[in-house]
Amino acid sequence: MATHFVTGATSGIGEVLATLLHERGDDLVLLARNEARAALLRERFAGCRTVVADLAGAVDLPDLPERLDSVVHSAGVVDVAPVADSSPGSLARTVTVDLVAPMLLTRALLEPVRQGGGTHVFVNSGSGLRANPGWASYNAAKFGLRGFADALRQEEAEYGVRVSTVYPGRTATRMQEQVHAQEGAAYDEAAWIRPETVAEAIVRIIDLGPDATVPDLVIRPR
Incomplete structure (x- = not known):
């Protein structure tokens, strides 16, 4: 049975991915920002393990699994504004959550992924x-x-x-609703990529046979 470490499983692509993996019987280790969110994840995904860590602060991962088949970095934040209108706190938080935290998590999980001959998957963006x-x-x-x-x-x-980066274009998630609100634009989820489409692509990357790798995958809305 495969074991996967997933961030961002409370919403969007991460939630859909966790659902797909859970439904097929894989083991999940899910990262939550606080204990309240961890409890919701344990209720939503029966039998999963949870790790509580705020990605905007210090990342401490006690009691790590000995073996992982994948680590999927799906959590993220965004504040859309010109630099001149962005607070120092907003600038620092975005870089901390979206870059520094995945780096630290990866460092902490190197050995379990090596033991599993697994895959690191970074959910990036067209903005990358x-x-x-x-x-x-x-x-x-x-x-x-x-x-x-x-x-x-x-x-x-x-x-x-293996290490794969996925670059989804605009995807119909709560974060996309937030982005549209910040842009002052009307939001129509039908105009954008379904989170299921991205999650299914990630599953295929995780399940790839030993003869190949997918270094980069770009997914754009039609």
């Missing part, structure tokens, strides 16, 4: 491939995450570990 005004802190974090994953891929290859 191109920069746009109003998205500077998010661009900075996602560009950095791309570079981190590219280096990690080369470092971990000798252990039989």
Whole structure:
């Protein structure tokens, strides 16, 4: 039975991914921001293990699994605003949650993934491939995450570990609703990628046979 460590499982792509893996009987280790969210995850995904850590603060992971088949970094935050209108706290929080926390989590989980011959999956964004005004802190974090994953891929290859980055375009999640509100734009979820589409692609990456790897996958709305 496979075991997966997933962040961001309380909503969006991470929640759909956790649902797919849980429904097929895989073991889940889910990261939650606080104990209240952890309790909700344990109720939603019976039998899962939870780890409580605020990605905006210190990341401490006691009692780690000895073996993992995958680690999927799906949690994230975004504040859409020009740099001049962004508070120092907002700029720092975006880079901490979207870049520093995945780096620290990855470092902590290197050995379990090596033991499982597993896969690190970074849910990035189209913002990790191109920069746009109003998205500077998010661009900075996602560009950095791309570079981190590219280096990690080369470092971990000798252990039989794969590293994949997924770049979804705009996806119909609560975060996308928030983005539209910040942009002052009307939101129509039918215009964007379904989170199920991205989650299903991640499952295929995790399940890939030993003869191949998917370093980068770009998914765009039609």
